[in-house]
Amino acid sequence: MIVTRFAPSPTGMLHIGGVRTALFSWLQTRRLGGKFILRVEDTDRERSTDEAVRVILEGMKWLGLEADEGPYFQTARFPRYREVIAQLLAEGKAYRCYCTKEELDQLRADQMARKEKPRYDGRWRDRSDSRPGVEPVIRFKNPLEGEVVVHDLVHGDVTFKNTELDDLIIARGDGTPTYNFCVVVDDMDMGVTHVIRGDDHLNNTPRQINMFAALGAKIPVFAHVPMILGPDGAKLSKRHGAVSVLQYEEDGFLPDALLNYLVRLGWSHGEQEIFTREEMIAAFDIADVNKAASAFNPEKLLWLNQQHLMRTNPAQVVPYLRAHLARLGLDVPAPDLAAYETYLARIIIAQRERTKTLKEMAEACRYFFGETVTLDPKAAAKHLTEEARALLGEFSAVLAALPLWQAISIHEALNAFAAGKALGLGKVAQPLRVAVTGGTISPPIDQTLELLGRERTLSRLAAACALRAG
């Protein structure tokens, strides 16, 4: 069985870069029935925030990337790390280093001056004495020679020389463990078989492999996925894209659309652009992921969101639309909840091909709620002219007499009415639209009227006709 994990650090907001890594890990386990673990790497207690943890948990839930295990918190595992450190120390695979920060800074500065790669020189590696007044850090004894080969599913084999690696710190002066060490212990303890993470970690991997080896653990398979760049090709920043994943919920995106967009960054399956969750699961393989970073393209996300809006069963969209209507104070369920939701589903069908997000859709739906409607002054001035209002007055009598209140019959009545007046359809439909929706944009007028119902249609027409009458 394959085991993957998503291990975000709650020092910044979970954004789409992290989400895509999570998605890749999750997908890789779904097809083959593996296990997906969520682990919060919160060892940096200074910079970790509760808010960031909340975003991770809520974001993953919103996206439906539910973990099979966890969330684990590294801060809860400190005793275990201490235990492993003691073991390494006892086995001579780690040692205490009494260097002060000043000493290390000096060492680095000297090396830089000599144009060398800055690294710890191992000066305490073979000492067994101590230095009073200095709380020692614990360093891992990295092999001095040989090579480490990272077998990477996206990059292939990447070779590092051990001479390029130094003895990294695995526990700070205060005894707390550091990232590179915790990851190894966790991945070992949790039986992680596939480490899928951003390629900014590729350089850390050889050290981690050496630690896995020192602990006698099985070395997992790695897959370092490329980063996501901002639309301008620069590193993702707060100005574009590096916002909390929950922002996308607020902006009106469907989780599946966001996931679909992200899965296509660095991965493809023939010429297919639109994937349901199930299709992604069936087609995805981490080994097919590209090596190069890709830029985030908000337009394509928008397009995909609409595609999903148009293809998803309206009943499934209803709860999402309701959340956005609620934000506008428009979600007032009728006593008959089922009827209300059916009504919303019909609205969704009418609106989905002209709105790209749920937020837009909710805003475009204002005139479907409430009795009256506010007229857009410009639209009214242009379309509700005196003769237009006369037409509307006449036509409303036709509507009032219509035996069946259905789009088809409304459509026929409208056609006949316009033909009778020798007018183009637009000459009647557009004033009608303005009178009844307040603006110039809506679904086809027959559908709009059907959804509005006869009562509201007639009262709004009457209101429009009464407008500045005389």
Place this chain on the structure above:
RNA sequence: GCUCCUUUCGUCUAGAGGCCCAGGACAUAGCCCUCUCAAGGCUGUAACACGGGUUCGAAUCCCGUAAGGAGCGCCA
């Protein structure tokens, strides 16, 4: 500076030596459809970073160069 990674239309990508004077998608331009806005359909503009090799033949293999990125922390 050193080590590692990356490089096909503006963007996401297809392409694993001849099927490619490079295909699809978003965006963009034009046309069609049309009661508005859309959606949809059709057509167009647009790319193999550069330089050397290898080969009958290279986007695909090799070597350089350039440009980006990452790591080199008692951050994760």
